[in-house]
Amino acid sequence: MSPANPRFEAIVMPHLDAAYNLARWLVKDPHAAEDVVQEAYLRAFRYFDSFRGAADEDARPWLLGIVRNTSYSWLQSARRSNEQVGYDEDAQVDESLEPAAAMGLERGHAENPETQLVRKALRMQLNSAIASLPATFREVLILREIEEMPYDSIAAAMQIPIGTVMSRLSRARGMLRAALETTLGRRPYEA
Amino acid sequence: MQPDNDPEFSRLLKEKVDQHKAPDQLRRKILARLEQERSPAPAGGVSGLLRYLDLHWRALSTAAACGVAATLLVTQLPSLSSADDNLAMQVTASHNRALMANHLIDVVSSDRHTVKPWFAGKIDYSPRVRDFATEGFELTGGRLDYVNDRVVATLVYKNRLHVIDVYTWPSTESDSTVNKRSRRGINMTEWVDSGMKYYAVSDIEVGELAQLAQLMRSHKND
Numbered sequence: 001m002s003p004a005n006p007r008f009e010a011i012v013m014p015h016l017d018a019a020y021n022l023a024r025w026l027v028k029d030p031h032a033a034e035d036v037v038q039e040a041y042l043r044a045f046r047y048f049d050s051f052r053g054a055a056d057e058d059a060r061p062w063l064l065g066i067v068r069n070t071s072y073s074w075l076q077s078a079r080r081s082n083e084q085v086g087y088d089e090d091a092q093v094d095e096s097l098e099p100a101a102a103m104g105l106e107r108g109h110a111e112n113p114e115t116q117l118v119r120k121a122l123r124m125q126l127n128s129a130i131a132s133l134p135a136t137f138r139e140v141l142i143l144r145e146i147e148e149m150p151y152d153s154i155a156a157a158m159q160i161p162i163g164t165v166m167s168r169l170s171r172a173r174g175m176l177r178a179a180l181e182t183t184l185g186r187r188p189y190e191a
Numbered sequence: 192m193q194p195d196n197d198p199e200f201s202r203l204l205k206e207k208v209d210q211h212k213a214p215d216q217l218r219r220k221i222l223a224r225l226e227q228e229r230s231p232a233p234a235g236g237v238s239g240l241l242r243y244l245d246l247h248w249r250a251l252s253t254a255a256a257c258g259v260a261a262t263l264l265v266t267q268l269p270s271l272s273s274a275d276d277n278l279a280m281q282v283t284a285s286h287n288r289a290l291m292a293n294h295l296i297d298v299v300s301s302d303r304h305t306v307k308p309w310f311a312g313k314i315d316y317s318p319r320v321r322d323f324a325t326e327g328f329e330l331t332g333g334r335l336d337y338v339n340d341r342v343v344a345t346l347v348y349k350n351r352l353h354v355i356d357v358y359t360w361p362s363t364e365s366d367s368t369v370n371k372r373s374r375r376g377i378n379m380t381e382w383v384d385s386g387m388k389y390y391a392v393s394d395i396e397v398g399e400l401a402q403l404a405q406l407m408r409s410h411k412n413d
Contacts, residue, residue: 005229009222016221020213034217039351041221045228074352123207130208145204173200 008048011059012041018060018147019067025142026071026135032078040070060149061156068139068157075135122184129179137172144169224327278339278390283377285336286356286392289345295354296332296347306333310344318344318359319387321410328355328403338390348403355393355403362388369404371397380404 019040023033044051044066051062130138143154144165155162289295298309303320310318313335322330328348336345338358348355364383372379378397381390382404389407391400 005225008225013218013221016213016218017210020217021211024211030211033211034214034220035352037213037217038221038224042224042228042351045225070352077352126204126207127209141204142208145201146208146210148205173197177200 005045005048008045012044012048012063015060015063016041019063021146022064022067022139022142023071025130025138026068027074027078028131032074036070036074037067040067043070058153061153064143064157065159072135125180125183126176129176129183132179133172133175137168137175140165140168141172141176279372279374279379279381281338282356282358282379282390282392283374285338285345285358286377289334289336289356290354294334297334299332301330301332303330306330306346309333310335314342314344316344316361318346319407319410320346321407323348323403323406326402326406327351328406350393350395350399350403353393353395355391355395355400357403357407358390358392359387361386364388369401369408371401373397382408384408 016037019037020033023036023040024030027033027036040063044063047066051057051059130141133141140154140158143149143157144151149157151162151165154165158165160168298306300306300309301322301324303322307317307320310333318333320330320333324330328350330346331349332347334345334347336343336358339360341360343358343360346357346359348357362383363386366385367383369380369382372381377392377394378400379390379392380397380400380403381388383389384407389404391403393400
């Protein structure tokens with residue numbers, strides 16, 4: 001029997017937040033994201049031997065690769081059983097905006113209501129614009145801008161060449177800017 | 192190609208876009224599940240060994256592994272009589288059909304007090320219904336199926352991303368222990384308990400399926 005595995009815990013568990021954030025942005029549902037991450041960790045644990053080969057390499061790209069595969073299989077089966085699980089993409093997008101609203105309120109005491117509203121609106125617009133991007137663009141944007149991963153790690157996680165990561169990222173930013181300019185009627189930085 | 196750098200836009204995104212933190216309960220659930228994974232199930236010397244083989248598959252030479260696995264399968268999964276085989280086939284087919292036809296659940300509820308009465312008036316017996324969410328098997332609902340020349344109650348459980356169907360109907364057979372079976376990648380456990388026959392079907396490991404069977408057997412008075 002393999003010994004209790006402190007090595008797995010030491011090098012894979014620290015990436016739990018990144019794993020959850022990616023799953024959450026891909027499947028757009030907090031409960032499904034938990035299930036996906038749990039399943040991904042179990043797979044990672046079972047195939048940990050295949051990762052171990054590479055000395056003290058960062059486990060994050062490897063783990064996130066498993067998380068995205070698991071997310072995509074979930075999305076596929078959710079699409080198939082749409083009515084059964086009551087999966088509603090629009091409803092999920094709305095739900096992802098709740099934390100944004102909460103943030104706006106927290107900062108409330110220092111700001112006047114109008115600034116608050118603008119800040120809250122921009123946050124909501126941004127989150128919902130990203131949620132509406134196609135998944136392949138959404139994931140590259142989250143990994144780069146939110147998780148701040150280097151290009152080569154993103155390439156490793158997504159199993160695509162670095163050049164493709166860059167071009168996808170550039171397109172994702174372009175799509176996002178265009179979406180924001182349409183909804184806000186101005187460049188997003190002018191908030 | 193050169194990366195399209197726009198530090199101002201990046202700063203805006205980093206500041207405004209939600210970065211979801213994993214809930215504490217998720218960390219606990221994962222650690223508990225991994226703990227289970229590394230220690231063999233109490234009743235399952237063989238399932239522990241199968242799990243060990245799964246973990247160390249690559250480490251063993253393919254030929255040796257296949258040999259051992261084949262031996263295990265033969266000893267672990269009893270050869271079926273043709274009547275049992277036919278029943279196993281019907282149940283597996285029903286499970287696959289439900290998954291493919293999106294007919295997973297007729298009554299959606301995690302509350303046994305909703306699921307149990309739902310069957311009343313639809314079938315001539317009342318299945319025992321219980322939720323095992325804390326043990327990792329969440330009751331998600333129930334449905335009716337046609338198996339073994341009769342309408343039967345099917346309880347639907349969820350384990351992580353997997354669907355488990357538990358078919359149950361009255362039987363005149365005497366109580367039995369939990370038998371494990373496998374058919375084309377679909378695993379089954381089957382047992383008789385206090386006049387009811389049970390068939391649990393899923394693509395999760397047969398050891399995990401046996402855990403659900405043990406849970407159901409130990410809570411029969413509910």
